[in-house]
Amino acid sequence: MAGNNTSLQGKFGIIIGGSGLVGGAIVHYFKKKWGCEILAPNSKQLSIRDSEDIRGFFQELRPDFIINSAIAAIDSNPKISFEINYLGTINIAKVAAALGIPYIFFSSAAVLPEGENLTEENHRPLRPAMSNYAKSKLMSELTLEHLRKTEGLDHTVVRLAIVYGKHDHKIQGFHRLLFSVADQSMPMLFTGRNVCHSYSNAKKIPYFLRHILLNREEFSGQTFHFVDPNPVRLAQLILTIRSYLELKRPREMYLPYPVARFGANFLKKAIKQLIRLGIDARMPPELMFLKNFYETQTLSAKKLKSSSFVDSFPNESVFTQLPEVIQYYLTRWEQLNLIAAYDKEFFDPQRLSEEFLNSPETLLADIHADRVSPFSAFRTDKQ
Ligand SMILES: NC(=O)c1ccc[n+]([C@@H]2O[C@H](COP(=O)([O-])OP(=O)(O)OC[C@H]3O[C@@H](n4cnc5c(N)ncnc54)[C@H](OP(=O)(O)O)[C@@H]3O)[C@@H](O)[C@H]2O)c1
Known part of the structure; x- marks a missing residue:
């Protein structure tokens, strides 16, 4: 080429x-x-x-x-x-x-x-x-x-x-983390206070x-x-997801690694026993990365930055994308019956569903007067 x-x-x-x-x-x-x-x-x-x-x-x-x-x-x-x-x-x-x-x-x-x-x-x-x-x-x-x-x-x-974005149909990596917070299966923080990763x-x-x-x-x-370019503190990310979902769990308590490892080993043994009894059970695959939740690993973006590539969305980060990503996955997981239904207003940044439910006339008036803009911008030119 x-x-x-x-x-x-x-x-x-x-x-x-x-x-x-x-x-x-x-x-x-x-x-x-x-x-x-x-x-x-x-x-x-x-x-x-x-x-x-x-x-x-x-x-x-x-x-x-x-x-x-x-x-x-x-x-x-x-x-x-x-x-x-x-x-x-x-x-x-x-x-x-x-x-x-x-x-x-x-x-x-x-x-x-x-x-x-x-x-x-x-x-x-x-x-x-x-x-x-x-x-x-x-x-x-x-x-x-x-x-x-x-x-x-x-x-x-x-x-x-760690890749984040929509359309992960398997619930793995970052989206498994999101899932654990959403279905409240994470009682406290499985990480250290200052552990950082790249996304x-x-x-x-x-x-x-x-x-x-x-x-x-x-x-x-x-x-x-x-x-x-900027690494992310895992605890901050989990707590931000928690606050978007307006949940109390996980509590802001840091589970020490030896305790987490002990728990994972215990689970491994329990699952072996269940399999022996003919019950289909699997370890969550992410548990093989448990140690990584407790270790900082950040990748330098210097070479990328000094190349001729220009980032078209320099202000986007996992934090700015969270509302969109949460909205997408919660809707999907609810439809698949993987999590209990969430009140849509929790993750509707403009609170439009609430307006739709309670005051549709005001919503319509706001839309027609351009006070809110819920529509996508359609363009004919290809970017
Ligand atoms: N997601 C992350 O957080 C992450 C992090 C670091 C690196 N990466 C790297 O990014 C790449 C993409 O990852 P991903 O997260 O997009 O993976 P993914 O969502 O699990 O998708 C895996 C893809 O591989 C295809 N595949 C599996 N077995 C195949 C086979 N035998 N022949 C042909 N295709 C096969 C699957 O096709 P079917 O559905 O048709 O089976 C599916 O399209 C991988 O190289 C991964 O190592 C991902």
């Missing part, structure tokens, strides 16, 4: 993992907003676990780029993690190298140790004891670099931290990808942390 192009219009891209949180946002922007021709097979149409499937799929296709945001379930066994997260990633990289096209791969903060302001050069040493997820991500990063040197692969690794805004990712696809000379062969 030429370095001085300014548009992806007319380009044909393949997005693997397009039904996921990150992939879904990319498909939406690339296809609907930027007029790109996109093919986003689901895992039944193309399972990247199967190299024959990959070969068959790409036989006839000549894409201009490939984006891989597929990932096995976080608690998958070593075989599935290895085959999807590593072998699948590398087999697709080989297709991209053979076709001479850019390949964008998502990695994760899981490859990094704890610490502050970690840079793209940092990563944990590859060790057997790493989680299957972290191990497969780190191995992928290292093999992609190897393929760049040996087969001329034109790739970019985008390392994400990635799902909505901004497509803008970055578009930019790096149009500027291969600058971004080829590089790894970037794609994170909001």
